[in-house]
Amino acid sequence: xxxxxxxxxxxxxxxxxxxxxxxxxxxxxxxxxxxxxxxxxxxxxxxxxxxxxxxxxxxxxxxxxxxxxxxxxxxxxxxxxxxxxxxxxxxxxxxxxxxxxxxxxxxxxxxxxxxxxxxxxxxxxxxxxxxxxxxxxxxxxxxxxxxxxxxxxxxxxxxxxxxxxxxxxxxxxxxxxxxxxxxxxxxxxxxxxxxxxxxxxxxxxxxxxxxxxxxxxxxxxxxxxxxxxxxxxxxxxxxxxxxxxxxxxxxxxxxxxxxxxxxxxxxxxxxxxxxxxxxxxxxxxxxxxxxxxxxxxxxxxxxxxxxxxxxxxxxxxxxxxxxxxxxxxxxxxxxxxxxxxxxxxxxx
Amino acid sequence: xxxxxxxxxxxxxxxxxxxxxxxxxxxxxxxxxxxxxxxxxxxxxxxxxxxxxxxxxxxxxxxxxxxxxxxxxxxxxxxxxxxxxxxxxxxxxxxxxxxxxxxxxxxxxxxxxxxxxxxxxxxxxxxxxxxxxxxxxxxxxxxxxxxxxxxxxxxxxxxxxxxxxxxxxxxxxxxxxxxxxxxxxxxxxxxxxxxxxxxxxxxxxxxxxxxxxxxxxxxxxxxxxxxxxxxxxxxxxxxxxxxxxxxxxxxxxxxxxxxxxxxxxxxxxxxxxxxxxxxxxxxxxxxxxxxxxxxxxxxxxxxxxxxxxxxxxxxxxxxxxxxxxxxxxxxxxxxxxxxxxxxxxxxx
Numbered sequence: 073x074x075x076x077x078x079x080x081x082x083x084x085x086x087x088x089x090x091x092x093x094x095x096x097x098x099x100x101x102x103x104x105x106x107x108x109x110x111x112x113x114x115x116x117x118x119x120x121x122x123x124x125x126x127x128x129x130x131x132x133x134x135x136x137x138x139x140x141x142x143x144x145x146x147x148x149x150x151x152x153x154x155x156x157x158x159x160x161x162x163x164x165x166x167x168x169x170x171x172x173x174x175x176x177x178x179x180x181x182x183x184x185x186x187x188x189x190x191x192x193x194x195x196x197x198x199x200x201x202x203x204x205x206x207x208x209x210x211x212x213x214x215x216x217x218x219x220x221x222x223x224x225x226x227x228x229x230x231x232x233x234x235x236x237x238x239x240x241x242x243x244x245x246x247x248x249x250x251x252x253x254x255x256x257x258x259x260x261x262x263x264x265x266x267x268x269x270x271x272x273x274x275x276x277x278x279x280x281x282x283x284x285x286x287x288x289x290x291x292x293x294x295x296x297x298x299x300x301x302x303x304x305x306x307x308x309x310x311x312x313x314x315x316x317x318x319x320x321x322x323x324x325x326x327x328x329x330x331x332x333x334x335x336x337x338x339x340x341x342x343x344x345x346x347x348x349x350x351x352x353x354x355x356x357x358x359x360x361x362x363x364x365x366x367x368x369x370x371x372x373x374x375x376x377x378x379x380x381x382x383x384x385x386x387x388x389x390x391x392x393x394x395x396x397x398x399x400x401x402x403x404x405x406x407x408x409x410x411x412x413x414x415x416x417x418x419x420x
Numbered sequence: 421x422x423x424x425x426x427x428x429x430x431x432x433x434x435x436x437x438x439x440x441x442x443x444x445x446x447x448x449x450x451x452x453x454x455x456x457x458x459x460x461x462x463x464x465x466x467x468x469x470x471x472x473x474x475x476x477x478x479x480x481x482x483x484x485x486x487x488x489x490x491x492x493x494x495x496x497x498x499x500x501x502x503x504x505x506x507x508x509x510x511x512x513x514x515x516x517x518x519x520x521x522x523x524x525x526x527x528x529x530x531x532x533x534x535x536x537x538x539x540x541x542x543x544x545x546x547x548x549x550x551x552x553x554x555x556x557x558x559x560x561x562x563x564x565x566x567x568x569x570x571x572x573x574x575x576x577x578x579x580x581x582x583x584x585x586x587x588x589x590x591x592x593x594x595x596x597x598x599x600x601x602x603x604x605x606x607x608x609x610x611x612x613x614x615x616x617x618x619x620x621x622x623x624x625x626x627x628x629x630x631x632x633x634x635x636x637x638x639x640x641x642x643x644x645x646x647x648x649x650x651x652x653x654x655x656x657x658x659x660x661x662x663x664x665x666x667x668x669x670x671x672x673x674x675x676x677x678x679x680x681x682x683x684x685x686x687x688x689x690x691x692x693x694x695x696x697x698x699x700x701x702x703x704x705x706x707x708x709x710x711x712x713x714x715x716x717x718x719x720x721x722x723x724x725x726x727x728x729x730x731x732x733x734x735x736x737x738x739x740x741x742x743x744x745x746x747x748x749x750x751x752x753x754x755x756x757x758x759x760x761x762x763x764x765x766x767x768x
Contacts, residue, residue, distance in 0.1 A: 125495075128495050129495075130493070130500070131501075135502065135506065136500060136501060136502050137490070137500065137502070137506045142485070142490075145478070145757075146754070147473075147476050147477075147754060147755055147756060147757045148756075148757040148759055149759055152478070152484060152485065153479075153484060153760075153764040153765070153766055154483065154484050154485070154764070154766050154768075155768075158483065158485045158510075160510075161510045162506075162508075162509045162510020162511070163510070352759075352761040352762050353759045353760075353761060355760070355762065355763050355764040356764050364763060364764060365762055365763045366761075366762035366763070367762065391762060395761055395762070398761070401756055403753060403754075403756075404753070404754040405751060405752070405753055405754065406494070406495060406751075406752040406753065406754050407495055408495060408496075408749055408751075409493075409495045409496040411496055411497055411700075411701045412501075412701075412703070413700040413701065413714075413743055413746070414700050414703060414713055414714035414715065414739060414743070415703050415712060415713045415714070416501040416502070416703040416704050416712060417501070418501055418502050420502075420503075
């Protein structure tokens with residue numbers, strides 16, 4: 073047991089599994105095509121459309137060059153397929169952009185789970201100096217308020233007297249993000265009875281991820297762990313088994329993960345368990361984007377989390393299964409951004 | 421006449437006017453809702469859709485952070501509403517991004533007219549080291565060819581044996597850009613008989629731009645000059661009247677314009693006459709994006725091009741007219757980009 077870094081992982085899981093009842097924590101489930109909205113942010117067509125506009129609006133960044141979509145590209149994987157993202161002024165972020173697709177199914181957001189909701193998450197990058205770099209909430213609200221068309225849309229979506237607030241900006245973006253769901257992957261169709269939708273390698277891979285133990289963590293409808301109350305994260309230590317050849321090669325421990333937020337020793341190298349949904353599309357992998365291919369990511373995970381070294385055909389089968397988790401991306405209309413006639417909102 | 425810098429401007433215009441017949445060069449015309457395609461690049465639905473994908477695909481840039489749409493945002497004004505654009509690595513470009521909306525009506529592209537067509541234009545920024553920064557055409561073709569889905573789409577659009585070529589990438593983008601047309605502005609509706617579509621100030625402004633002489637250059641369906649054969653540009657010196665207070669204030673002469681391309685003395689400070697279509701949305705103004713508001717841009721133009729100082733109410737009226745040139749932006753579906761399962765195409 074000397075290589076297992078901390079037992080509290082296992083304890084957390086055991087408790088979780090206990091809470092949910094044996095079996096259910098490891099269940100493979102289809103992805104729903106809808107997600108529930110929080111009671112304080114019900115969806116409406118007006119709010120979702122406003123959120124889409126804001127998601128694509130680079131004026132939420134200081135110099136007008138970076139929108140939410142810049143790093144979470146919904147035309148593609150919901151990421152930027154880069155190791156780390158590039159923000160205002162060409163600055164590099166510290167971690168790889170997680171996909172926005174199906175993020176609505178996570179109970180906490182960011183790699184370290186420091187946001188309890190999509191609403192909380194949306195407030196972060198806008199003010200992060202290496203991302204969208206707005207100086208403060210007031211500057212964001214002032215700019216959005218000054219754009220003819222936006223205040224009216226906020227009023228329609230939120231029906232308040234002072235509709236453009238930082239909180240409402242985040243709520244609108246979150247409402248849009250709850251529409252970013254990719255159901256009906258080959259795996260989902262298989263679960264629903266279409267036995268031909270999975271290839272033989274994918275079926276073997278599906279068995280392997282369960283027998284090897286991958287689904288101890290990657291389970292549930294989103295393959296990101298058991299369904300937990302909003303705000304309660306499902307975290308694991310990465311690497312769990314210390315000292316593998318991959319740890320140094322991919323610099324896996326330099327970033328202390330959840331510890332950076334909580335400063336609690338037991339949170340060192342703890343990370344929110346990421347989704348497998350569309351994982352085939354979101355290379356490069358891990359919090360630092362250090363691993364370029366899914367094959368290698370599978371090898372790394374088997375070694376660091378399960379202390380197992382996979383054979384090549386096992387890797388191939390697991391990747392085939394993971395490929396089968398690529399869902400159907402909904403058709404969307406392009407947003408039309410309200411403009412500022414005769415002037416620009418960008419000062420630099 | 422001592423302040424008029426070069427007579428060849430006037431000569432060019434005189435010749436042009438002569439060619440077109442008196443009157444027609446100054447005509448105000450509605451914007452067509454279609455534009456002709458060149459014979460070597462006929463449009464098809466498959467080609468336009470492919471072009472839209474490429475236009476939005478940041479993998480056309482070295483580090484995967486910049487797409488055509490980054491600087492020519494079709495969700496908005498077709499520009500980035502910045503003084504100059506920001507390319508890969510946070511590098512600043514030399515000139516302000518012209519709008520892609522209605523660019524199809526221009527006979528030459530770029531501020532200095534150095535591209536004879538949309539196809540030629542599309543080839544530039546991808547390889548420009550301060551824009552998308554790809555090292556060479558082969559690297560672009562190799563990357564696009566390596567993305568499953570693209571080669572098949574190119575084959576459908578171009579029906580060739582080696583469909584992914586740099587030329588075909590540019591052709592597809594140009595085909596998409598020819599759909600970016602904004603007809604039915606209030607002004608267009610006025611011309612077509614809806615006399616209520618223009619306000620009184622806008623009507624006064626319409627008279628003013630003709631009586632003052634603005635439409636000597638800003639005429640035709642696109643307000644960018646007379647209809648000329650593709651590749652033949654309509655250029656004017658800016659400033660024509662040297663030594664105004666604005667010249668220094670806005671640093672108008674440091675960039676020598678078309679001269680930078682041709683190295684001919686007579687091209688110093690010569691620029692393609694830009695469109696007035698949607699000009700209210702494309703602040704900041706001029707080749708260096710130095711003027712923040714349309715009001716001020718109107719004052720500058722009157723002084724530098726016509727040697728006139730406008731009264732405030734004249735400026736207001738002209739801006740009202742220019743506002744009436746904001747057209748209807750077509751509804752578009754979002755493109756879906758082909759992905760590279762299990763790997764990323766971005767190396768850095």
